[in-house]
Amino acid sequence: MASNSFDVIVVGTGAGGSTAMKILCEAGLEVCALNSGPRIDIKEDYRGHRQVYDLRFRGFGNPLRFQGKAHQEPYSVEESEYSEGRDLFEHDIAYSNAPGTDWYWKRCKATGGKANFWGRSSARFGDIDFKAADLDGFGENWPVDYAEAAPWFSKAERYMGVASTIQNRPSNPDGEYLPPLPFRCIDFIIQKGAERIGVPYLPDRCAQLTVWHNQHPSCHYCGNCSRGCDVGAFFSPTWFTIPDAEATQHLTLVTNALVREVLVDENGMARGVAYVDRTSRREVEVYAKVLVLAASCVETAHIMLNSKSRHWPAGIANSSGELGKNLCDHLYGSPGYGYLPQLLGQPARPDDIADSTIAWMPRWQNLKNPREEKFIRGYSVYMGGGCGEFPGYYGRIEGFGSKFKRDIKRYYPTTIDALIQAPSLPSATNYVDIDAEKKDMFGIPQLRFHFQWGENELLMWEHSKQVMIDLFKSMGGELWGADDEPNRPGTSLHETGVCRFGNDPKKYVTNKWAQTHDVGNLYICDASIFPSCTDKTTTMPIVAFTMRSCDHMLENFKRGVHQRL
Ligand SMILES: Cc1cc2nc3c(=O)[nH]c(=O)nc-3n(C[C@H](O)[C@H](O)[C@H](O)COP(=O)(O)OP(=O)(O)OC[C@H]3O[C@@H](n4cnc5c(N)ncnc54)[C@H](O)[C@@H]3O)c2cc1C
Ligand code: SF4
Numbered sequence: 380m381a382s383n384s385f386d387v388i389v390v391g392t393g394a395g396g397s398t399a400m401k402i403l404c405e406a407g408l409e410v411c412a413l414n415s416g417p418r419i420d421i422k423e424d425y426r427g428h429r430q431v432y433d434l435r436f437r438g439f440g441n442p443l444r445f446q447g448k449a450h451q452e453p454y455s456v457e458e459s460e461y462s463e464g465r466d467l468f469e470h471d472i473a474y475s476n477a478p479g480t481d482w483y484w485k486r487c488k489a490t491g492g493k494a495n496f497w498g499r500s501s502a503r504f505g506d507i508d509f510k511a512a513d514l515d516g517f518g519e520n521w522p523v524d525y526a527e528a529a530p531w532f533s534k535a536e537r538y539m540g541v542a543s544t545i546q547n548r549p550s551n552p553d554g555e556y557l558p559p560l561p562f563r564c565i566d567f568i569i570q571k572g573a574e575r576i577g578v579p580y581l582p583d584r585c586a587q588l589t590v591w592h593n594q595h596p597s598c599h600y601c602g603n604c605s606r607g608c609d610v611g612a613f614f615s616p617t618w619f620t621i622p623d624a625e626a627t628q629h630l631t632l633v634t635n636a637l638v639r640e641v642l643v644d645e646n647g648m649a650r651g652v653a654y655v656d657r658t659s660r661r662e663v664e665v666y667a668k669v670l671v672l673a674a675s676c677v678e679t680a681h682i683m684l685n686s687k688s689r690h691w692p693a694g695i696a697n698s699s700g701e702l703g704k705n706l707c708d709h710l711y712g713s714p715g716y717g718y719l720p721q722l723l724g725q726p727a728r729p730d731d732i733a734d735s736t737i738a739w740m741p742r743w744q745n746l747k748n749p750r751e752e753k754f755i756r757g758y759s760v761y762m763g764g765g766c767g768e769f770p771g772y773y774g775r776i777e778g779f780g781s782k783f784k785r786d787i788k789r790y791y792p793t794t795i796d797a798l799i800q801a802p803s804l805p806s807a808t809n810y811v812d813i814d815a816e817k818k819d820m821f822g823i824p825q826l827r828f829h830f831q832w833g834e835n836e837l838l839m840w841e842h843s844k845q846v847m848i849d850l851f852k853s854m855g856g857e858l859w860g861a862d863d864e865p866n867r868p869g870t871s872l873h874e875t876g877v878c879r880f881g882n883d884p885k886k887y888v889t890n891k892w893a894q895t896h897d898v899g900n901l902y903i904c905d906a907s908i909f910p911s912c913t914d915k916t917t918t919m920p921i922v923a924f925t926m927r928s929c930d931h932m933l934e935n936f937k938r939g940v941h942q943r944l
Contacts, residue, residue, distance in 0.1 A: 381631075382631075383663075383664070384651075384666045384667065385410060385411040385666070385668075385944070386408040386667060386936075387399075387409075387410045387667050388651065388652055388665060388670050388671070389412045389671040389673060389904075390638045390673060390674050390682065391414065391674040391679075391905070392412050392414045392490045392491060392492065392632070393492025393493060394494040394905075395675075395905040395925050396412065396674075396905075397616035397619075397621050397624065398620050398922050398926060398929075399904045399925050400412050400621070400630060402926060402929040407629065408629060410624070410629055410631070411630075411633065411667065412632045412633065413654055414488075414636060415472075415635070415636065415674075416466070416469065416488025416490070417634050418489070419490050419495060419607075421607070424467060424607065425462070426462070426606060427606040427607065429461070434461075435460070439459065439460060448471060449471055449820065450470045450471070450484075452483070455870070462496065462606055467487055468487055469487070471820055473817065473819045475817055475825050476828050479831065480828050481867050481868065482828035483868065484828070486675070490621060490634065491615055491616035492616065492675060493675070493872060494614070494615045495607050495615050495616070495617055496604075498604075498605070498736070499586040499587050499604065499614070500583050500761070500915075501539070501584045501585065501916065503551075503552045504528065504920055505552045506549070507746070508911070508913040508915070509525060510524065511911060515745075515749040517804065518911055519886075519911075521881075521910055522880055522887075522891035528923065534923065535920075535926060536554045536919065538619070540557055540587075540593065540614060541586045542557040542582075542588070543556040543559055543583065544582050546582075546741075548741065550742055551741040551742065554584065557590055559582040560587065560737040562582070563731070563732075564722065564728065564765070564766075565764045568721070568856075569795065570738070572855070572856070573853075573854075576846070576849045576853050578740050578743055578846065579741055579743055581738060581739065582737065583739040583761070585737055586614040586918075588612045595618065596611065596612055598613070600729070600732040602731040633665075635658050637654055638652050638653070638654045638682055639682070639685060639821070640652065640653050641670060641901065642664060642686075643690055646690075647689075647897075648899065648900055649901045651665050651667055652664070652665060652670065668900060669901075670901050672902070672903050672904070672905075673903070674905070675905050676874045676875065676907040677828075677877055680702055680877040680907055681813075683696060683697065683702055684703055684812065684826075691897075695895075695897075695901065696888060696895035696898045697888070698884070698896070699884060699888060701879065701886060702877070702888055703810050703812050705806070705809065705810065705876040705879060706829075706874060706875075706876050706877050707804070707809070707874065707876045707912035708869065708874045709803070710801040710803060710836040710868075711798060711866040711871045712799055712840065712862045712864065713797055713798060713799075713861060714760070714797050714843035714844040714846070715858055715860075716796040717794070717851055718790050718857055718859070719793045719855065720855065720856070721855055722793040723793055727766040729766060730766050736762060736763055738761075739762070740762075744842070752842065753838050754838040756804070756914070757914050758802070758839045758842075758843060759915070760797050762798075763795065763796040764792070764795035770791055772790065773787050776790065797843070799840060799843045799865075800914055801840060801843070801914070802912035802914055804833055805876060805910070805911055808831065809833075809876075810877070812829070813827065814826070814827040830868045830869075832868065840865055844861050874906065875907070875910075875917060878903050879907075879908060879909070880892075880893055880908040892932075893924065893925075894932070904921070906921055908924065
């Protein structure tokens with residue numbers, strides 16, 4: 380590094396951090412971005428077009444790769460032999476679960492973070508989400524409403540490229556879309572069945588390029604998205620924001636830099652960060668006028684809780700005591716899976732165009748009356764299936780040997796698998812703190828999770844199982860079953876809360892611009908600011924709210940609130 384002082388330091392280069400880097404660099408600021416892991420090498424790390432028989436461990440990865448690692452579980456979906464080869468995922472930094480908690484913390488430490496491999500579902504939040512407290516009396520509203528957020532959603536969509544249709548449902552607001560992804564064969568059948576039971580079944584909003592967009596090529600529908608796209612036909616920091624930031628020549632990107640704490644000056648304001656250079660294991664300090672934390676929700680809270688000083692004995696910017704509180708997540712699990720007998724014997728056609736659920740059932744519950752159901756708020760459902768390369772339903776069929784193989788072939792491509800996305804409610808008992816007893820391999824105090832599913836989301840889970848019974852009946856499907864329990868908390872990768880934004884400094888960590896109430900030159904650009912979870916996913920809103928926060932920050936630079944170097 381030629382210099383160790385910058386206008387802005389950004390911690391994390393995922394969807395949030397890399398968007399901040401791009402905007403701030405394009406405005407001419409000198410930005411240092413710190414990323415805890417290595418730089419993605421597209422040629423080395425995205426291995427989508429290989430066949431499993433070309434891979435040494437048939438796609439499952441080296442079974443010995445976790446030897447000696449602090450965190451030994453493989454990460455479902457995103458981590459496989461297609462992506463794990465160069466140490467892209469975090470298995471070295473340990474974390475704790477409080478007794479009774481089973482949080483599954485999946486982390487991609489490579490540049491670009493999880494959006495290298497994400498599912499691309501990109502719906503807008505609406506006033507049903509922002510003003511949920513007004514509607515059902517639970518919790519608090521967001522400090523912004525749809526009218527204020529909408530132009531930022533448009534800006535994010537226009538940049539990322541999101542494919543969908545206009546649907547005229549205020550609970551699931553329409554945006555600015557590329558042409559939609561075509562339905563799979565199963566979608567037409569499910570849609571008819573869903574109509575009969577009064578449930579919407581519509582194209583999802585998917586950040587996948589159905590046409591050339593902002594000099595990025597359109598998708599060639601290989602279905603390899605969760606292994607990383609080798610041509611950049613969906614939004615990812617690796618193809619979009621990081622190259623844009625680098626093109627300005629105002630970016631200094633430091634990899635393998637694990638940030639430990641925020642450093643403060645004599646007034647308690649941020650003056651830089653201390654990080655561990657994971658290659659040399661040396662501790663390094665870098666300084667800046669303004670700091671952006673975008674290390675991904677709970678990791679942002681981890682860094683802040685570990686940033687203790689005379690000014691901030693309970694962690695930086697934590698005079699409210701709210702840092703780490705109100706952790707929310709999406710409850711995931713399959714409320715129903717089975718097959719469509721009418722498709723037995725039909726030839727397969729290459730309709731696995733998105734390696735994702737291209738259609739969904741956006742929230743339909745509690746729309747007219749917020750307390751119509753036994754639960755408040757609402758959930759959405761995605762339907763998996765179609766002619767994927769790998770028959771993922773093999774685990775749903777019993778048997779072994781040649782009959783088992785015959786059955787797998789027989790049911791291809793007739794199976795469908797529902798996935799519920801149910802928001803947990805903010806709760807005083809769901810939070811993260813620092814484990815006083817344990818430190819990671821670099822001596823950094825570990826993050827500890829305290830989390831249980833609440834009654835509200837478990838009622839949604841039960842409700843969705845009944846809907847699946849009705850749906851399978853109405854579409855002439857055969858229901859094989861449902862998951863006995865929801866997936867482990869953390870599985871969805873849509874955690875929110877822990878640094879919530881709001882107007883009252885006594886109740887919220889940041890103001891409505893994601894600038895911490897206590898420390899004016901410390902901003903947060905990830906989903907930790909979202910005060911509550913919705914039935915929609917988080918990434919497009921992370922990009923949108925980051926754009927909005929950076930706009931505010933740039934205004935503060937202009938007005939002299941923040942000084943340049
Ligand atoms: C398989 C899969 C499917 C998904 N599907 C969807 C979907 O359909 N829709 C959706 O909206 N979202 C989806 N997600 C989630 C989505 O990817 C995340 O919400 C989003 O990428 C989060 O962005 P982020 O920048 O907050 O965090 P991350 O992507 O996790 O990036 C955090 C960055 O911070 C760095 N970092 C972390 N700790 C430190 C530290 N201490 N010091 C320095 N750097 C640090 C990391 O290296 C990383 O680069 C999916 C994710 C996966 C993996
Ligand atoms: S299906 Fe499209 S977006 Fe996905 S990896 Fe293939 S080309 Fe890329």
